[in-house]
Amino acid sequence: MSEHSSTSDLHSLRKPKNISPRNTLYYSTRVFFYKCSLLLLTLLFQAVILDFIFRAPSKSVSSLRHDLQVKASQLESQKCEYGMVYVYELPPMFNQELLDNCRDLDPWHSRCNAISNHGLGPKVTGLSGVPENLVSAWYWTDMFAGEVIYHARILKHKCRTTEPGLATAFYIPFYAGLAVAKYLFTNYTAKQRDWHCERLLNWVQDQPPWRRSNGSDHFIMLGRMTWDFRRSRDEDWGSSFVHMPLMKRVLRLGVERDPWDQLEISVPYPTGFHPKSKSEIDQWMNFVHNHKRTSLFAFVGAKRNVKGDFRTILQDQCYNESSSCRVVDCSGTRCYDGTSEILEAFLASDFCLQPRGDAFTRRSTFDCMLAGSIPVFFWKRSIYRQYEWFLGNKSEKFSVFIDRKDVRKGMSIRKVLEGYSRDEVRKMREKIISLIPKFVYSISDEEGSPKDGFDLAIDGVLKRFLEQKGKKNGKDEI
Template sequence: MMEHSLFQSPKKSKNILPKNTLNSVKVSLYRCLYLSIILLFQILILNFVLGTPSKSISIHNQILQQKPKPLPLTLPSLQNKECQSGMVFVYDLPVMFNKELIDNCQDLDPWHSRCNAVSNDGLGPITSGISAGMPENLAPAWYWTDMFAGEIIYHARMLKHKCRTTEPDLATAFYIPFYAGLAVAKYLFRNYTAKERDWHGKMLLEWLQDQPYWKRSNGSDHFIMLGRMTWDFRRSKNEDWGSSFINMSAMKQILRLCVERNPWDHLEISVPYPTGFHPKSKSDLDLWLNFVQTRNRTNLFTFVGGKRKVKSDFRSLLSSHCYNESDSCRVVDCSGTRCYDGTWEVLEAFLDSDFCLQPRGDAHTRKSTFDCMLAGSIPVFFWKRSIYDQYQWFLTAQPENFSVFIDRKDVRNGASIKKVLEGYSREQVRRMREKVIEFIPRFVYNYIGSDDTPDAFDLAIDGVLKRLKEQKEPNNAQLKEE
């Protein structure tokens, strides 16, 4: 009976499982239903993806088919906002054309070392102290800068320029950092052969003509800075002065910046001689401008220069003229090497004078013109070629607005410089001085790394880029028409 009761069918099925077991079964059923719904949803999505062309895949294929973009420039934002006229590629020349010349600075001059002159990226040694009466805060902005150091200054600045590119395919202009003036300097004053004077220039042009970007344009989008006057590179006969660098055939299309240009050569642009003032900030510049504007000037005019042992030396005539008018004129005699490495006496003379006499130098222009104007003094020229057709990007095409011209022939015939200058009213002098001071930011070279305000270097490079861009645009337009 007991065994039979164990195998007897139950009367009610709900009594088969305990209550807890029933709840577990319900949970399992819900989970299965949830997983089934998810699986069904995934199947629907997969069918849609496999059955319909994917836009994302199409876009990906388009990207893969595009040409790779060029590597980003060092300063891409500046390229878009500040370099509207294009970018500059700087050639990495063999060291014999620049660095080696600096390293061998003791050999650049046949008489004494030029190592100080080429130091500090061309700025020269920093001055010790500052002249009495000048703002002491500006002492770090003053250097003994050599008049022929422009090649080094431009190279150092170009390497840090906002529009420099390391991708030649993106360049509008190609800069050639060859120190042509340093290379030829030691050969100018001794009995060297024409071949020796031409050697560096000849080697440089042979190297350039092997470069792919030269071959593309034959040099028409290339430019160079020559730290000496153009006449030092224009020898036409072997026995004449200087090198024949500019007259070499490969130079026929290269744009040239130089401290004095040939007025009849459209490929040359004159740039200011470097002065000793290199402001490190806009506040430095503003402080100096205010100082020269308010300076109390006690002399009508001044002459800074040395006499030369040549027949009818005009400098000697000016010096004598100035000594004879000692109540109105101040003389700083720079005979020999007295002013070679810089002296505060020169700047003080300009600061104390309304006008400064500017005869021609080794050529028609001279560094003293910019030293004079830096001090707020008004330059007096005796050769029109000393200022006309020179420095138009930095000064003005109307030199009469900021300078005085007295024909040297009149001076030789006895005309009084003092009387001519006294003929200008105080109002005329004030207006001319204001114009001179207005130009100061345009002809000084800021300290390397100072980007507060455009200076002579910036104006020069901007001008080169605009000119080369305009030169290329007609060619591009012609290609599109064809």
């Protein structure tokens, strides 16, 4: 059939030239059945809708609310460069009940003050040598309160989501350090030291996000040094939490990491300064920069009754160099709940001596740097491969290293420190002051405030998991 004839046939169907009664009846019947079919379909559709509405109204409203929450979370996630974090709501025994039973967390002292104010501790009173308008930013913060601080902060984090399906990372707010500390210093069994940790892992392994990833996108904050969680044998120190099979993929933030463990990230020890605004941070940095320093170096600590105690050597050198060195003797419990003498000593000194503590790192290092004093290390592991997210990886720009072996042989610390020119000291101090916003823990949600230690830690975790996800999907870049 030609194109012309086909077109003519169609035209003739649209406009019949001879309309007979028989044709009229045929078309009328077709129109009638067409309209009836449309009406029937419409009625059936309405019946289905009405049945859905009246038979399951609660499901419809709940579904709508859920969809709105998901949309809101998706809009919020657009502000989060590296993704969002989901926070587990753990059974109270793993966090809140530990706080409620704070008097039983330590065999010798009540821990209630230490963990008060969401981990910040009591507000400081009687703090001398600090600008009056900044005293309100100071607390007697315990060095092991990080778990409580991180939990309180992450619940208000702008990149927190309540939808597990939108999360890049999953935070486990277990206060492992508080749970374990009670059993560290007295004659408890290995089973008792692991009790909370084992039950936490039994709980979390049943959660859907964990089952999807086996914990590879989960992280936790450990408020004590990693060595408190690395028991290899029952008769050894601490808990075996880190070595438990279910922990082998979990990322761990802690105040001191094992430098050879790629799943551990060291975060700053909490100091007592918790600024509420960018203005308070700037004021403190200016105050530290301009403060008059009357001593070459300072030592804060206590002797230990062990043979060859290195702290005793440092303290003795300081006392012998009393015109150059300032000592704060923390024997007994003198510094346990905080003293303004520590801050005063660091503010007045160019350098501060930082021997290893119970482990290789010390809270004192951050107290020292907060005051603009230059830390002097005697163990490379006190700073090497620690805190890179916050201090960078060039510790020589803000610190001094003296080999402890040379000190034991009689090397004069004063003479070593006097060898640095005023310009070298100034440059190191300026570097330290520039780092202060990165290692303090603020209590500010003020727009435009610099990212503090907590912000940098969470950004680092999210970025790491996002990159990890990209590599798993076969991508080279995120």
